[in-house]
Amino acid sequence: MFNTLTFPAISLPALALVFITSIWLLLGRDWRYLIAALSLQYVGAFLLVALSWPLEMAVVKVLTGWMAGAVLGVGVAIVPKTWQGEERFGSSGRLFRLLAAGLVTMVIISSALKITGWLPGVGLEVVLGSLTLIGNGLLNLGLTNHPFRVTLGLLTLLSGFEILYAALEVSALVAGLLAGVNLGLALVGAFLMVIPSMEATD
Amino acid sequence: MNAPFVWILTPGITAVVIFLLRRWYRSTVLVGVLLASLLALLAWVVPIGKNIDLGPWSFKLDEVLSVLGRRFLLVDGDRPMLSMVYLMAAFWFGAAYVARAGRMFVPLGLAMVALLTAALAVEPFLYAALLIEIAVLVSVPILLIPGKPIGRGVLRFIILQTMGMPFILFTDWMLTGVETSPGDMTLVMRAAGMLGLGFLFLLAIVPFHTWVPMLAKDSHPYAVSYVFIMLVWMVFLFGLGFLDRYSWLRNNERVYDLLRLAGLLMVITGGVGAAFQRHVGRILGFAVIAEIGFTLLAAGLPEGLGLVFVMVLPRVLAFGVLALALASLWNQNQDLHYANLYGIARKMPILGAGIVIAQFSLAGFPLLAGFPAKLMLWNQLAVQSGWEASVSLLGSIGLFASGLRTLAVLVTGPEDQPWKITETWQYLVLLIVGLAALVLVGLFPQWFLPSLLNGLNAFTHLTP
Numbered sequence: 001m002f003n004t005l006t007f008p009a010i011s012l013p014a015l016a017l018v019f020i021t022s023i024w025l026l027l028g029r030d031w032r033y034l035i036a037a038l039s040l041q042y043v044g045a046f047l048l049v050a051l052s053w054p055l056e057m058a059v060v061k062v063l064t065g066w067m068a069g070a071v072l073g074v075g076v077a078i079v080p081k082t083w084q085g086e087e088r089f090g091s092s093g094r095l096f097r098l099l100a101a102g103l104v105t106m107v108i109i110s111s112a113l114k115i116t117g118w119l120p121g122v123g124l125e126v127v128l129g130s131l132t133l134i135g136n137g138l139l140n141l142g143l144t145n146h147p148f149r150v151t152l153g154l155l156t157l158l159s160g161f162e163i164l165y166a167a168l169e170v171s172a173l174v175a176g177l178l179a180g181v182n183l184g185l186a187l188v189g190a191f192l193m194v195i196p197s198m199e200a201t202d
Numbered sequence: 203m204n205a206p207f208v209w210i211l212t213p214g215i216t217a218v219v220i221f222l223l224r225r226w227y228r229s230t231v232l233v234g235v236l237l238a239s240l241l242a243l244l245a246w247v248v249p250i251g252k253n254i255d256l257g258p259w260s261f262k263l264d265e266v267l268s269v270l271g272r273r274f275l276l277v278d279g280d281r282p283m284l285s286m287v288y289l290m291a292a293f294w295f296g297a298a299y300v301a302r303a304g305r306m307f308v309p310l311g312l313a314m315v316a317l318l319t320a321a322l323a324v325e326p327f328l329y330a331a332l333l334i335e336i337a338v339l340v341s342v343p344i345l346l347i348p349g350k351p352i353g354r355g356v357l358r359f360i361i362l363q364t365m366g367m368p369f370i371l372f373t374d375w376m377l378t379g380v381e382t383s384p385g386d387m388t389l390v391m392r393a394a395g396m397l398g399l400g401f402l403f404l405l406a407i408v409p410f411h412t413w414v415p416m417l418a419k420d421s422h423p424y425a426v427s428y429v430f431i432m433l434v435w436m437v438f439l440f441g442l443g444f445l446d447r448y449s450w451l452r453n454n455e456r457v458y459d460l461l462r463l464a465g466l467l468m469v470i471t472g473g474v475g476a477a478f479q480r481h482v483g484r485i486l487g488f489a490v491i492a493e494i495g496f497t498l499l500a501a502g503l504p505e506g507l508g509l510v511f512v513m514v515l516p517r518v519l520a521f522g523v524l525a526l527a528l529a530s531l532w533n534q535n536q537d538l539h540y541a542n543l544y545g546i547a548r549k550m551p552i553l554g555a556g557i558v559i560a561q562f563s564l565a566g567f568p569l570l571a572g573f574p575a576k577l578m579l580w581n582q583l584a585v586q587s588g589w590e591a592s593v594s595l596l597g598s599i600g601l602f603a604s605g606l607r608t609l610a611v612l613v614t615g616p617e618d619q620p621w622k623i624t625e626t627w628q629y630l631v632l633l634i635v636g637l638a639a640l641v642l643v644g645l646f647p648q649w650f651l652p653s654l655l656n657g658l659n660a661f662t663h664l665t666p
Contacts, residue, residue: 141361150357154364161368168375173270177332184339191343198348
């Protein structure tokens with residue numbers, strides 16, 4: 001079924017990048033590597049968005065993503081104990097997450113062609129990349145209550161949505177507002193991590 | 203000069219400035235109250251898009267502000283709506299200092315109003331979903347208590363509100379297709395499904411409502427009530443915008459059936475949920491759920507859209523009094539569980555009266571502010587369907603039962619504990635004024651409620 005389809009050359013590395021980094025965000029435990037994975041994920045998202053948007057607008061995605069990663073990184077670095085103390089899962093937890101990600105991937109592969117049919121003019125590579133991020137982002141959100149992971153999950157989910165939406169709508173205002181939403185989410189995520197250790201004021 | 207500059211940029215810029223100056227708490231509250239009141243007054247008296255003569259000077263407030271190729275548009279018909287929104291903000295900011303809602307409350311609250319007004323003004327108006335999402339993110343810091351662990355409610359709030367945004371944005375793209383080929387039922391169903399899902403998330407409709415009582419339990423009651431009231435109201439206005447703009451949606455009977463069904467689910471969930479709670483913060487959350495339900499019910503009735511606007515004043519008054527009274531208790535020990543409230547009314551009777559009467563008003567108890575609007579709603583519902591009216595009445599009975607339980611807890615205390623007034627004078631003044639307003643609106647609704655119908659002017663196709 002898929003061997004009759006052709007992808008733009010850049011899309012395969014981009015797909016691989018978003019797939020690997022979204023799995024990494026699910027399984028990783030060290031916050032430094034997670035931030036690195038998020039930053040790489042935005043490179044993949046940028047490559048997929050660049051298929052639909054002019055390069056100068058698509059670059060906004062990767063810059064915003066890196067800034068969001070930096071903000072989150074600062075938030076965790078200020079209070080590393082909250083992250084290290086509350087968010088632990090062992091090998092069995094990793095295996096469970098990997099299996100769940102496998103299930104999500106199967107669902108994505110089976111539904112991508114159908115969804116491509118609903119969205120005329122949108123390439124299969126865009127749908128695959130988008131659904132991979134949305135699926136794994138949702139999975140991440142469903143498996144955690146920690147603000148850091150919740151923020152990572154939401155940023156992943158939004159990246160997936162942005163890839164698909166970029167193929168449907170080209171607007172500088174939307175690009176700006178979505179960048180604002182991404183940065184806002186990162187700031188709120190960092191704030192959520194920091195506030196339990198802040199002193200109470202009136 | 204243009205209207206978006208006055209009602210969006212001015213409060214937005216002021217919010218940033220007073221956020222930076224929040225060290226001077228009282229001054230920032232004062233600036234917030236004055237600005238919100240001024241903007242409400244301007245919306246009341248200054249026409250948009252028409253020449254205004256002031257002695258030798260003449261000027262005109264334009265309707266449009268262009269940003270990055272898109273437009274923010276506020277027209278003359280939006281004035282009653284703007285006036286209501288900024289009056290609500292001024293009302294809430296007015297007691298923020300007494301309620302100790304936090305230094306970030308007024309700056310971020312003002313930023314929220316500016317963003318939500320921008321959401322109603324942006325064209326294409328579906329971009330509003332993005333501005334609503336940013337307003338949600340701006341509201342988060344005022345819901346958090348420094349030094350306290352993060353509750354699950356706030357995380358669910360962020361997650362579910364963020365998940366709503368993509369659905370609304372996709373609807374935008376789908377609606378373009380529906381407009382060009384309205385006969386394509388598959389496309390219409392997909393667009394309606396996307397839109398419905400988006401609003402399920404944004405309005406916390408069952409089963410995505412769980413964060414509301416959680417957040418109400420964990421956050422400062424005054425701040426959380428403001429976020430609930432303002433956000434829910436603006437999302438409702440956004441939803442009415444859809445009905446106003448798309449005739450295929452407006453003329454579809456199924457849409458109104460679905461609105462009433464969602465409303466009934468919310469009313470019964472809110473009412474029954476409130477009746478079984480032992481935490482007054484969570485009761486406030488369930489009351490919010492029930493109020494969302496009542497508004498959805500009103501929107502689903504053939505002649506009910508006016509009721510959506512009429513319900514605003516009683517709701518704001520009741521939640522204002524309830525939130526202010528709870529804020530006083532919250533500031534003492536940050537726990538509003540019944541176990542900590544036994545006999546409180548003997549020490550603070552006005553505060554106790556505020557909590558109970560506000561709950562009764564939300565339930566639609568006769569002679570209180572909530573009653574006239576609820577009575578009109580039940581009348582119209584009974585004409586539409588007897589069982590729908592009965593179920594909604596059951597929700598109100600649940601809210602009333604929770605009020606009775608709260609009353610029992612607040613007055614129960616040792617026999618020898620004397621009744622005395624120990625509230626501060628600021629609380630006494632504000633609560634007495636609030637309680638008087640609740641009774642006055644209930645006794646003389648004809649003085650207050652009809653003018654609220656002007657809010658419908660913003661929606662030209664929905665005006666009777």
